Amino acid sequence: MRTINELLNSGKTLTKREREAVERHIEAHSEKISLKELNDMKCLAAIRKRSKYGPYG
Known part of the structure; x- marks a missing residue:
């Protein structure tokens, strides 16, 4: 499988497995904020x- 950086910047369609890996990466490295x-x-x-x-205007 390609690296996360390659997956994020390739501009190519991701497989289901690659998409899930990217989603896990984003979730793990995201800061949670409240609705407010x-x-x-x-x-x-x-x-x-x-x-x-x-x-x-």
């Missing part, structure tokens, strides 16, 4: 995007 934190991040992203275009 996720919503806060979405709000901040929306504010930044809006302010990029000024007050009149």
Whole structure:
């Protein structure tokens, strides 16, 4: 099997086994956040995007 880095960056379709390996890798190396934190991040992203275009969009 290819390395995780190759699987993530290849741009090729993954087999079921490779996809499961990538999912396990992502799950193991991901930081868990609460729904409140996720919503806060979405709000901040929306504010930044809006302010990029000024007050009149």
